[in-house]
Amino acid sequence: MEILISVLLVSIAINTVLKISFWKIKYRLLFSVLVGLFVLYVYPMATEQSQTELKWWLEDKHILGTIAVMVTIESMLYVGFCFLSLKDLYVPQKSKKFLILKAYSGLLIFPMSLYITTQSMFYFTGTDFLTIAIFVALGLFAGIFAMSYFVRWLLPEKDIRLEMLFLVSLLVTALGLISTANGNIVYVPKQQTINYKEHLFTFVLFVVIFLTGFAINQIKWKYFNKQKHRKV
Secondary structure, three states: OHHHHHHHHHHHHHHHHHHHOOOOHHHHHHHHHHHHHHHHHHHHHHHOOOHHHHHHHOOOHHHHHHHHHHHHHHHHHHHHHHHHHHHHOOOOOOOHHHHHHHHOOOOOHHHHHHHHHHHHHHHOOOOOHHHHHHHHHHHHHHHHHHHHHHHHHHOOOHHHHHHHHHHHHHHHHHHHHHHOOOOEOOOOOOOOEOOHHHHHHHHHHHHHHHHHHHHHHHHHHHHHHHHHHHHO
């Protein structure tokens, strides 16, 4: 269960970074600052949590059901943004719906930041809570901004980033439904538990296949560009 939660959190972070990579640098910087300030604002709440309480939350069906709904809604908003953005490449989109989806950064990164802060306080026992919160805030600020810059540098093509955002959004939806099903998949007999190794293998296989396809696509584009320049 903890492995799936960790993979889900990483996927949410990747989704957020991919989404804000479509923004201008000043807005990406502002969003990174907001996440850091959020950690400093809510860290007193993190100090009041206990491992037992967090474990109980992750086992409560009502809470997990709410999380599954939130994860699904946010992922579908990203998917909608991907479709409208692809359409915008050919026909400029000026609707309010597209502008809202374009400005929407994602909200799940904020509870994820609180969870990371809480877990850091459990891990670094004996360390001042404010010190931990400051380091977590700085880490998230630097990590989000640097990764968004790195994504734009690595994938300058907007359509490829949209494709990645679309695929990761679908993955987050699946992980959200699986990891919030309290150890059981909804559409199988209740006695049959999840095989975590198979899901981890599927995730790794997805990453390997995606990177392979991306590498082949880059090689093909370079080859076609060389052929075009030779003809010119």
